[in-house]
Amino acid sequence: MFPWVYGFEWNAGTVIFLGLFFTVVIVILTTVTVAVVRSLRAFAQRKHHAVGWEAQFEDLGREARPCRHQLAGETDQRYCRHGFECKDCDFHRKMLDVAEGEAGDAPDRYFHRGHAWVRPETDGTVTIGIDDFGAKVVGPRARAKLPRIGRRIHENGTGWRFLLGDDSVRVLAPVTGEVVAHGGRDEGWYLRVKPLDGPFDLGHLLQGPEVRPWMEHEMARLLRLIPKDCHSDLTRDGRMVDDVTAHCSGLDWDVVCAEILLEP
Amino acid sequence: MSGPKETPQGASRYGMVIDLDRCNGCGACMVACAVENNVAPAPQRANDRNGITLLRVFPMRNGRDYPESRQVFVPMTCQQCDAPPCESVCPQHAVEFDWTTGIVAQIPVRCLGCRYCMVACPYHARAFNWWDPEWPEGMESTLNPDISTRSRGVAEKCNFCHHRRQVARERAAHEGREVREDEYQPACVEACPVGAIVFGDLNDPDSAVAKVYEAPDAFAFLDKLGTKPKIRYRSRQEWVHAMARQGVPEKEVTRG
Amino acid sequence: MKVSRRDMLMLLGGGAVGTIFSPIPWKLLRDSSVWTQNWPWIPVPKRGAAATAASACPLCPSACGVRVRTIGGRPVMVAGLPDAPGQRGALCAAGSGVHQLPWHPDRVRTPLRRVGGGSPGFEPASLEDAVGAIAAAIRETQGTVAILDGRPGRVLGGAYREFLSGRADTCVLVPPSAVRASMPVLRKLHTRDPGPLAVDLDVVDTIVGFSAPLLDGWGQPGLVQQRMHEGRLRLFQFEAVQSRTALMADRWIPITPGTERAVALGLARMLIRSGRVSPAFGYADFKAFVAAYEPWTPRRVFEVAGVDEATLTEVADALAPTGRVVAIGGGDPAGGPLPFEDEASIQVLNLLLGAMGQAVKAQRPLADDPADAASDRVATRDLCDVPDGSVGVLIADLAMAGATVPWPILARKMAPQGLLVSLTPVLADLALHAQWVIPTAPAFTAAHDCPGHPDLPRSLRLARGFTPAGDEVVDPVDLLNRLGTALGIERQATVADALDDMMALRLRALHRAGDGTVFVAGKDPVAMAEIDSPEDVLSMLRAGGCWRTALAAAASAEEPAVEAGDDQTETAPPRPAMPFALEQVAAKDSGGLVNGFQMYLIVGGGVERTAGVARSPILSKVDQESGLRPFANVARVNPATVASHGLRPNRRWRVSTPQGAITMRIEPDPTVPPGAILAGAEPQGALPWNAGNPVDLAAPDGKTWRLLPASITEA
Amino acid sequence: MDRSIIPRGLERAPLGKFLLWLLPWVLLLGFGLYSAYLCLRYGLHQTNMDNRFAFGAWIFLDLTVIALGAGAFFTGFLLYILKRRELKAVINSAVVIGFICYSGAVVVLMVDVGQPLRAWFTFWHPNVHSMLTEVTFCITCYLTVLAIEYLPILLKNRKLRQIPAFLVFEFNLHKVMYVLAGVGTFLSFFHQGSLGGLYGVLNGRPFVFREAFGIWPTTFFLFIISAAAAGPSFMLLTTWIASKVSGKRLVTHYVYESLGRISGYILSGYVLLKTADTLFWIRDTAPSLGVHPASFFANQPGYTALHLLEVALFGFLPMAIFLTKRLRARLGWLVTAATLTCLGIVVNRYVLTIQTLALPTLPFAEVLSYVPSWQETGTFLMVIAYGMLVYSISFRYSNLFPQERELRQG
Structure with missing residues (x-):
């Protein structure tokens, strides 16, 4: 592997093969190092x-x-x-x-x-x-x-x-x-x-x-998340209900909130 | 990559000629080889396919029915190829071709047991230590100190009892002379009760082996593969030559 | 200071990177490399001063000279002794591992007493208990007290006879195959016993072998094969199986299994009718002799043995009655002897060909050799000739027999309450049936004498002790002495206290007789008469020398026929009558299968199989790891028979004989005749791969087991 | 409950049901680990390999899974280098499968070699002329690459991503992933090739020996091409199986079709080259080594004919399906063709590893057969169980198929 290891021979095959190998190793290491350094820098710069x-x-x-x-x-x-x-x-x-x-x-x-x-x-x-819309999606039950x-x-x-x-x-x-x-x-x-x-x-x-x-736009997004048969339950007296997910059975609070509050 | 190489032009080039018309398959060479090379006795489950026989005698039959059937016994060991297919495939230089003697040696302590060399060898001449070597209690005191024991998980093969050459060379050097031919003979040659095996330096035209190496009735197995084996066989029986030239295996053997 | 998650991660990452640049992983790699190259459980060969010593191989009656390489005094390698007479440096596979025998896994380390009923079990016991029990059995038994000597001719054999001579109804037994092979039958063909006979291989130029394992266990295979290669020996081999000998023979003539007799008789008839009979063969009643042979026409031979007239004629023509031709029957050391009738028919050929006195000569017994002690007072008998159920106490010493004795044959000779004592270094084979097992010295531990093959000129070598035997080993002479004391037998003067002393006695006797020559490798042979003292003989033998009688030197083709005894010489007198039993031999039909059995089981395997209890585990390289030798649990069957009987090789099959059955694996082998099964014989339980013992299946006559009627069914 | 770590918006079976699904695989893994332990502790006599069958089921497994795992490198190559955007839908799955195949192969190799503790000797004393050296170096490097590629998939898990360091590292890693994809393609390319070369260079084995093309035998290239053909097929197949088992739509039909089409094109090249190679071998290579090619088929016609079956049944047929537009429109046909292609790879690797060793070279040696021991089979199954477990867990807790969420909503 290295010239100082017993049995090492300098010849074309060895040079080409090990040259390629070390290149690959260096590329991999460099790539990972770049990612690590960039991450550390982001932390250092509070970014x-x-x-x-x-x-x-x-x-x-x-x-x-x-x-x-x-x-x-x-x-x-x-x-x-x-x-x-x-x-x-x-x-x-x-x-x-x-x-x-x-x-x-x-x-x-x-x-x-x-x-x-x-x-x-x-x-x-x-x-x-x-905001009001967000609060109603999250609902009063959430802490x-x-x-x-x-x-x-x-x-x-x-x-x-x-x-x-x-x-x-x-x-x-x-x-x-x-x-x-x-x-x-x-x-x-x-x-x-x-x-x-x-x-x-x-x-x-x-x-x-x-x-x-x-x-x-957000209302439309919300309606897309909610089954059609449930749309009518969402409003009461022209106003949106206080707890959206509670009004529709089978509606996942977690999924709806994450979608609306932009958490992938 | 593993194409034919130049014929080694070292000081010596050891070779062997085995007379198949003489060999009666007694197996003394196999035992002598095992004893000389510190091969352990077979474990209970070992058989002809997984045992360590650096030299194994195979019956070769003419494929005809009794009473026209004939067989010769073919002592098959590492053929010490000049272009050894096993050498170039070893991933870590555990197979060594000695250009000064033409001997192909296996370095067991470097072998990691991948067995690629065994797949590469067309002579099925390599053996793998499937078991830990185990001697009955006390029998380890009969081990030959000139050669170390091998552990399980490594491949091994014949090296023309290379350690005997070392011993002979040391003795000769001590006495300030060259090694005589009879001083360096592998254990199997020494053990053959009928003198079927001749061994020596092919580069020395006076050696017994050089005289018969090119005999008209001498042939090598699988020489078309380009392995250039240094072990040749002799027989006066035409069917033996025919089989060696183009043998078609006969049947399947199931064992599992 | 507060440690945040980030700090932890930094620490771990930094640690990982730092470790790579520290010496720790590299040191670990190095250590693992060193470790994997020196596993603690793999033994390291011991070193020491290298030396070479000469000795003898004690395993079988061939008594080959061996060269032993020692390291620090421990033997590490055994090879044939070059230039040794009779053997020419050859050594068989079993001999190549003989130095490992002291560490045989089944070594007996203490006297063992049999316990329990069904499955054999043993418990350690003291030698005193053993002596007491054996002495009591000898005192009380109504039957014969016998010692089975597997290797007659040793000084120990003399001690056995001396011990037995103090009592009526005793005898020394010899195993059937070792001695009954060839020459003793020839002796029986004479009106007067010419004494021990031997084949002088040095003058023989043609051998007619009848299933004789000439290259595989009989006599001196190395010598036979090397002389064949030198073109000085021709071999015609009649044999059913294409054995090693058959393969190497100048001419192999396949015969129907078990029809050696028919061929021999047919060949004899041809020689007689064509008048090519040795002038030394002179029977008074030649006409009656011819009449007895007349039924064995070539046609009948062809019908019985399958050998056609042309082939038979060809062989007969090649056999000029020169006296240098010898017919050899013998038998396989593993497969046992040929039936007596076959041997007799074969040996008649020797008479016809004039071999007596030329190729076959009489041995000269030595008058005061302790090995022959008390031979006039105690009978020596073939084990098979003893009446069934007659042996009350049997002390069996088969360690150096080099031949197999099936237990059923021994069992039927024992009286119902008979006591079997086994003197053996290894608990295996017949010892497994004994009531008492006495540990004796394995090969290479104690010095002892190695007499040569009984069918060849008398010879003697010394086996040296290399490895200390240990206290647990019982000297058989010591055992006899203790038994003698317990029985109140008066000791004879010739019996020494130990084997070593007896050997000295023997050498003194040899030296006094002044017969024969001592050969030492690398030196000129010296006639015994020219050696100054027995001590010199001893040192020559210790140096690997071999003493041999001078048969060859005395023989020539013109010499008169039979030389019997010391001074009587017969000049071919006309024999008064036909040799005994020849009518029956000639009249009895050969071969034939018993009802219900359509096949033959041929038991063979050569001497390497039978060295048996005293066989190094390294022989597994030949037995287990190559298919060179027939196994007990493998039936080798002709491929045509495999096909016609639907014997699928990957199944297990049951081979039945009139004596019992054994489960075997099938292996197609074109060298085996159709309708036959070839299997090996091997001692029971000696080594782990011994799956069964077909020699348990002795032939119905209770004397032979080489050929058995058999049938095969799926197991 | 594990909902807090299941990616948001994906529907997964209840934990109990999931664990029940894992149970048989865990048991199998346990059995496999025990088998491997026996082999490592007591030696390789636990297997039914022998001096003639020095390579057995494990090498066959290695060659097969590595060929099938080629989907990882090839999908990455198509996506990152050739910019086939639609394959983004399966890249995560491809990486996981690649990682499973490679790590599984390495684990089995460690059991397979007689002295695993000496495995690093190959790095220390490399014989650069040995194909196995090439294999060792490539497999090690590429496994490292795959592990790095697998990392972002792990780090993006819902729970882990809440740790800013992971998210940041994942982001930065993702930025440079195209470099790793390139290196991975190079390595995997060579690795596939050197596995093919492994057998092709054996001039002592006329059954597999192939003339060299440059410094590599033709099998070197055939292996690369066949793996490239089988990789997308295996992706197609695994995606379809995952979709069937989970009962979800994971990718659009277009992705299936695209994978099939790619497989089909490469397969057609492979069938052509393989046929040419076989003909050349029959006409020139084998006779020059003193063997009549017919002699290989003389013993067991049915068995050795597998060799030809590979081209016809497992090469030409799936190729035809993949390249027929009408059939490609049907998922059933795509899956059938993908299955055939994958079987073709299995047969090809089987022929090369097992049949090569079964056929003797010496005139007096016999054709052998070999049945793996239960310890060997156990270790073999261990890899499959391991793969199922890693994939199942990855599927449950990572977003392997980015389209799944959209397909569920839309």
Whole structure:
């Protein structure tokens, strides 16, 4: 194997064969090393949540990631390819250029496509909660496991988890920051999050006219998950029922929540 | 890869000629070989297919019915090919072709027991240690110290009692002379009660083996395969030559 | 400090990578490599000073000279002794492993007493108990007290006779195949016993073999084959099976199994009718002799034996009555002797061909050889000639017999409550039937004498002891002494206290007689008369020498016929009458199958099978790992018979004979005649592969077992 | 309950039923492990192999599973290198099957060699002229590659992916997977070839010896091609079986059809080359070694004719089915053809390993037959049980067929 091993001979056969072998070994080792180094670097640069989200984003169905400009009616059917990070998206920049000047007042709430809403507070913090649609899909029976005060949440990482029995589903965190307060079931499950460096950038979140079409889009997605004979039970007095899965027998809370809350 | 090689041009080239008209199949060579090479007695379940017989005497029959049937006994061992098919297939150089003697040697301590060499050998001359070698209590004191015992799980074969050559060379060197032909003879040659086996250096034109090696009644088994065996056989019986040239096996034997 | 999951992972990963670059895995690899090359349970050969010693092979009456390689005094290899007279360096397979016998797995280490009824079991006992029990049995028995001496001619044989001579109704028994083979029958063909006879192979130029295993157990196979190759010996072989001898013979004439007699008689008739009879053959009543042979016309021979007239004529023509022709019957050491009638018919040929005095000569007995002690007072008898149920106490010593004695033959000779004592180094074969087993020294542990083959010129070699025998071994002479004391027998002066002393006595006798020559490898032969002292003889024999009588030197074709006794010489006197029993021999028809049996079971296998109880396990290389020798549990059958009887080789078959049955595997073998089954004989239980014992199936006459009527059915 | 580790959106049988399904395989695995233990502890006399049948059932098994496991390398090759996107639907399954086949083969090889502790000697003192050296190096490297390829499938399990490190590593590994797929293709290519060369170079065995083409005998190339043909067929077959056993639609018919079509094309090339090779062997190779080819068939016509059957029944027929568009549209026909193709590989490897050794070379030797001992069979079955267990567990807890979820919803 090596020149210093007894019986080794320098000849063409040996050189070619072992040359190939060591090349293969080096390629394999290099490949694995590259993956390991990249992973370590992601951790070192605290990008691991972003990388993790990137890995999961691929696994989301197309229907689960509509482009905000499609929702706003500005373009035809289009799917997000940038993990909802609109600042990385050339298309978004182009659309912003087109729409320049039309910008109105900052809205009260911003929505992440994982059904978390964000409300900027006056002290520079934000409040994060789950929107009405999401809350009704999760239902009142579920219990939330909120991060402790002082913990950090990462954009597109886990905001908090809802638990029902053995099943659990996470709510995607819409922003990165440190949890400074939270509220329980009675207050409607919320987090108060303090920015870490500089003010929050909420540009990737849906707002204003995008929200309603998105909600309709989400309703359509929900209906696709639910058997047809159950559709009529979903609404009562024109309003959606409080616990969607409880109203349809054979409907899997875990599956429905994961689909709606974007957990592959 | 395993194509024919050059005829070795080393100092010596040992070969053997076996006279099939003399061999009466007594089996003394087999026993002498086993004793000399520290082969353990057969375990209870061993048979002619899985035992360690570095040299085995096969009956070869003319395929005709009694009383026209004839048979000769063919002592079959490693044919010490000049182009050994077993050497090039061994994945780890456990088979060694000695260019100074033409002897193909097996290094049992390097063998991992893949048995590829046995598949490659057309002479079925290699044996595998299917069992741990076991001697009846005390019998290990009769082992030959010139050769080590082998463990289970390795292949082995005849090497023309190569250790005898070492011993003879040491003695000759000590006395400051060349090895005489009669000093280095494998155990089977020595044991053959009818002198059917002649062994010696083919490069030495005066050796007994060189004189009969090219005899008109001498032939090698499977020489068309290009293995260039250094063991040749002799017989004056025409059917023996015919069988050796194009024998068709007769029947199936089931044992499992 | 708080250890996170990430830290753990880093630690594990770092550890894994770090380990590769540490010496640990490499050291482990190296150690595993060394370990797998030196498994502790694989023995390592011991080293020591190498030396070579000469000795004799004690396994069979051929008594071949051997060269023993020793390491630190331990024998590690045995080969034939080059230039040895009579043998020319040849050694059979069994002899090549003889040095391993002291470690035979079935070695007896203490006297054993039989316990239990059905299945044989033994328990250790003291020698005192054994002596007491045997002495009591000898005292009380109504039957004959006998010692079965498997290897007559040893000094031990003299001690046996001395012991028995103190009592009435005793005899020394000899096994049927070893001695009754050929020459004793020839002696019986004379009106007056010419004494022991021997074949002088050095002057013979033609042998007519009748199933004789000339290259496979009879006499000196190496010598016979080498002389054949030198072109100095011609061999015509009449045999049913295409045996080794048949294959190597100049002419093999296949015969119907069991018809040796018919061929011999037919051949004799041809010689007589064509007038080619030795002038030394002179019977007074020649006409009656001719009349007895007249029915054996070529036609009848063809009908009985399947040998046609042309072939028979051809052989007869080749046999000029020169005196250098000898007909040999004998028998297979494993398959037993030919029936007496066959032997007699064959030996008549020797008379007709004038072999007596030329190819066959008388042996000279030595007057005061302790090996012949008390031979006038104690009868020596063939085991088969003893009346059934007559032996009260039998001490069997078959360790060096080199031939098989089937238990049924022995069993029928024993009295109902008879006591069988076995003197054996190995618990196997007949010892399994004994009431007492006395451990004796296995080959290569104690020095002893090795007399040569009884059918060849007298010879003697010494077997040396290489490995200490151990305290547990009982010297047979010591056993006899103790028995004598227990029985109150007065000791004879000639009986020494131990074998070593007896050997010295024997050498003194040989030296005093001054007969024969001592051959030592690498040196010129020395006539016994020229050797100064018995001690010199001893040292020459210890050096691997061989003493041999001077038969060959004295013989020539012109010499008068029979030399009998020491001084009487007959010049071919006309014989007064036809030799005994010849009418019956000639009149009795040959062969024939018993009702219900359509096949023959031929038992054979040569001497290598029968060295038996004293056979090294390494012989398994030949027996088990090659199909060279017939097995007890394998029936070799002609392929045509396999096909016609539907004998499927992968099934087990039951071979029945009038004496019993045995389960066998079928192996097609074209060298076996159609309608016959060839099987080997082997001692019972000696080695693990012995599955059965066809020699349990002795022929109905209770004397032979070479050929048995048989039938075969699926087991 | 194990629902929390079953991929979301996939429906799997209740745990009890699943365990019941595993039970026989676990028992079989236990039996196999015991058999292997006997062989390792007491030596290879536990098998019915012998000096003439030095290779037996295990080598046959190795050659067969490695050929069938070729689906892994070939699917990877088609997907990553030739960009056949539709095969993404089976790539995970292909990797698992490849991993099972290769690891199973290595385990059996370790039992098969007489001194497993010396196995690394091949790396230490490699004889580069030996096909077995090539086999050893390739199998080791490729098994490593397969293990690395298998890792992301494992790490993407629902529970494991909650650990960020795994998810990140999986992501980064996936990014460089095309390199591994390329290396894997190269290795597997050579491995298949060297397994073919293993026998083809044996000039002492006229029955298998083939003329060299470059430094490799023709069997080297035939093995690669036949494995490439059988790989997709085996993928088709296993996917269909998994689909039948689980009662789920796992891939679209288009994927089945695509696998079948690929198999069919390669098979047609194989049938052509194999026929040419056989004819050349009959006409030139065998006679030059002093053997009349008919003599191989003289003893047991039925038995040795398998050799010809391979081309006709197991080569030409499935090829025709695969390449007929109308038949390809029917899953039944596809499965039939895939089965035939896989059987063809089995027969081919059987002929090469077992028949080669059964036929004697010496004129006085006999045609032998050989029946594996129960210990040998047990070890053989161990690999099958192991494969079933790994596949079943992977199928249950990993997303082997990405289309399954869509097909369920749509």
